[in-house]
Amino acid sequence: MLAVTDLHAYYGKSHILHGVNLRVGAGEIVSLLGRNGAGRSTTIKAIMGQVDKSGSVRFQGKEIGALEAYRVARCGLGYVPESRDIFPSLTVRQNLLLGQKRATQKGRWSMEDMFQLFPVLRERAEAPAGVMSGGEQQMLTLCRTLMGDPELVMIDEPTEGLAPKIVDLVAGLLEEMKNRGLSILLVEQKLTIALKISQRLYVMGHGQIVFEGKPDELLANEQVRKEWLEV
Amino acid sequence: MEFFAISMLNGLSYGLLLFLLSSGLTLIFSMMGVLNFAHASFYMLGAYFAYQLTGYLGFWPALVIAPLAVGVLGALTERWGLRTVHKYGHVAELLFTFGLFYLIEEVVHLIWGRAPVDYRVPAVLDFSAFTIFSTSYPAYRVFMMAVSVGMLLSLYLLLTRTRIGLIIQASLSHPHMVEALGHNVPRVFMLVFGGGCALAGLAGVIGGNAFVTEPGMAAAVGTIVFVVVVFGGMGSLAGAFIASLFFGAVQTFSVALDYSLLNLLDVFGVSVERTSGWYDVLSLSIAQMAPVLPYLLMVLMLVVRPTGLMGTRET
Numbered sequence A: 001m002l003a004v005t006d007l008h009a010y011y012g013k014s015h016i017l018h019g020v021n022l023r024v025g026a027g028e029i030v031s032l033l034g035r036n037g038a039g040r041s042t043t044i045k046a047i048m049g050q051v052d053k054s055g056s057v058r059f060q061g062k063e064i065g066a067l068e069a070y071r072v073a074r075c076g077l078g079y080v081p082e083s084r085d086i087f088p089s090l091t092v093r094q095n096l097l098l099g100q101k102r103a104t105q106k107g108r109w110s111m112e113d114m115f116q117l118f119p120v121l122r123e124r125a126e127a128p129a130g131v132m133s134g135g136e137q138q139m140l141t142l143c144r145t146l147m148g149d150p151e152l153v154m155i156d157e158p159t160e161g162l163a164p165k166i167v168d169l170v171a172g173l174l175e176e177m178k179n180r181g182l183s184i185l186l187v188e189q190k191l192t193i194a195l196k197i198s199q200r201l202y203v204m205g206h207g208q209i210v211f212e213g214k215p216d217e218l219l220a221n222e223q224v225r226k227e228w229l230e231v
Numbered sequence B: 001m002e003f004f005a006i007s008m009l010n011g012l013s014y015g016l017l018l019f020l021l022s023s024g025l026t027l028i029f030s031m032m033g034v035l036n037f038a039h040a041s042f043y044m045l046g047a048y049f050a051y052q053l054t055g056y057l058g059f060w061p062a063l064v065i066a067p068l069a070v071g072v073l074g075a076l077t078e079r080w081g082l083r084t085v086h087k088y089g090h091v092a093e094l095l096f097t098f099g100l101f102y103l104i105e106e107v108v109h110l111i112w113g114r115a116p117v118d119y120r121v122p123a124v125l126d127f128s129a130f131t132i133f134s135t136s137y138p139a140y141r142v143f144m145m146a147v148s149v150g151m152l153l154s155l156y157l158l159l160t161r162t163r164i165g166l167i168i169q170a171s172l173s174h175p176h177m178v179e180a181l182g183h184n185v186p187r188v189f190m191l192v193f194g195g196g197c198a199l200a201g202l203a204g205v206i207g208g209n210a211f212v213t214e215p216g217m218a219a220a221v222g223t224i225v226f227v228v229v230v231f232g233g234m235g236s237l238a239g240a241f242i243a244s245l246f247f248g249a250v251q252t253f254s255v256a257l258d259y260s261l262l263n264l265l266d267v268f269g270v271s272v273e274r275t276s277g278w279y280d281v282l283s284l285s286i287a288q289m290a291p292v293l294p295y296l297l298m299v300l301m302l303v304v305r306p307t308g309l310m311g312t313r314e315t
Ligand SMILES: Nc1ncnc2c1ncn2[C@@H]1O[C@H](COP(=O)(O)OP(=O)(O)OP(=O)(O)O)[C@@H](O)[C@H]1O
Pocket: A011, A014, A016, A034, A035, A036, A037, A038, A039, A040, A041, A042, A043, A082
C-alpha cells in the first residue's frame, strides 16, 4: 500500500536520511522504532512532503514523492505529528471539523463516532482546545486526522508523556482503526505498545533502517535491541 | 469641550482607517512571518485607482472596483513574487517587500506624476452631517467610519463564522498541520495576502480624498502603521485595534494642543528662567512635538514591554 524506496532527506545542508526503504501493507500496523534523533520523524515528514527529499514514495500504486503536502493528504494519507499541533484558539468541535477535507465529506468516521470513543471530547466540544490536558489533546489530534477519512495514518509518538491508562486508550483506538480497515505506520521509542499491536517492525539508526522483522523476531534479537533501542 | 468632541470624532475615523491597514498587515505577519514593508503602497494604489476610476465611472463603482483591483494585485504579488522568494528565508522576503515599496512609488511617479492629484470627496457626500456646538461635522467623515466599521465587522464574521475563516485561524498557529489535513494552505496564504491588500486599498479609496493623494502618502502612512503594529504587539489583532484607535487620537489631538512641559511645571509652581539651558526644550509644545510623538511612544512601549501591548510572538 505504501512503499518507500531509497529515501534521502535534508534539512538545509544536513543530510539526515540515507536511503530508507520501508513498506506498509493494507490493513497492517507497522512500527518504526529507534532512539532520539534516529530520523523517524523526518521519515514521515518526508513521506508527507514537508521536508526536502529525493527517492520514491508510492502510495496505492501512485508515485506521490513530488506532491505538495495537501495533495499527499488528499491521496488518503493521514499524519499525526509528535507536536500534536491542535489549534488552541478553536473549539474541540471546530478542530474536528477542520479534519474533514471538505465541509460535505462523509467518511467511515463521524463526529458522533469520535464522541462515543472519547466522551471527554463531547463534554469539551465547545471549549477552546488549548485548555485540554496532554492526553485529551492526543485523542483530539488522532480523531481530527480520522475525520479526514485516511486510508493510512502515520502517527508520531502518540504515547509520549501519557499516563499508562491513557496509553491503553490510545492502543485501543489504534486497534479499532485497524478493524475498520486502516493501515498504520506507528513511530515509537519504547517497545511497550509497538510489540503488542504491530504485525511488523522496523528499527532505525542514523538515518537508515537497521532491522526489519516480526515482534517475536525483535524480542529474540538481543543485539539489535541493545545497539539501537535501549538507552 | 467642542474641540474635544470634534477631535475625538476625527481621531476615531482616522484610527479606524489605521485599523483597516494594520489588521491586514497583522494577519499577513502572523500567518507568513513577513512584515510587508510595501503594505501602505497598496493603500496608495487604492487611492490612485479610485481617483482614476472616479474620472471614468464615478465614485461608487470606484469604491468597489479599486479595492478589488488592489486585492488582485496583492494576490498576484504573493503568488508570483513572495512565494518564489520564500524559500530563501525571511530576510529575502523582507528585502523583496522593501524593493516592492520603491517600485510602486516609481510607477506612481511615472503614471500620475510627483504632484498630488485632484482626488476629491464626492459631491453627494460633501455636506455637513451635524453640528456640535458651533462646529459642523463633515458627512464624509461619518461615511468613512461607517465603511470601516462595516468592513471590519464583515471581516470578523468571515474569520469566526465560516469554514475558510476557521482554516485561516488554524493556519495562524500551525500552517503545516493544516496542510497535512488536506487544505490548500498556499492558496490560503494567497487569499489572505490579497485580502489584506484589498483592505489597505479600501483604506486608500476612502482616505485618499479625505486627506491627500500623492506619491509620498505610502511612506507617510506606512511608518505610522508600522508604529501601530509594533506598539500593539506584532501579530495581535486586538493589540492592533487598540493601538490604531490610540494613535488615531494621538495624531489628531497632538497637532492641536499648545501645551508644553513648561506649562506642566507651572502647575506645580515651578518656573524656569529664560536663560536656563533647559528652557528651549521645556517650552516645546505638544503640537511642535507631534511628528515625533508616535515614535517616542513606540520606543517607550518597547522599553517597557518588548513584545508590545498584546504581542506574544518573539521576532
Ligand atoms: N528542523 C530541523 N532542522 C535541522 N535538523 C533537524 C531538524 N529536525 C530534526 N533535525 C535533525 O535530524 C535528525 C533526525 O531527527 P528526527 O526528528 O527525525 O528524529 P526522531 O527519530 O524523530 O527522534 P526524536 O523525535 O526523539 O527527536 C536529528 O539529528 C535532528 O537533530
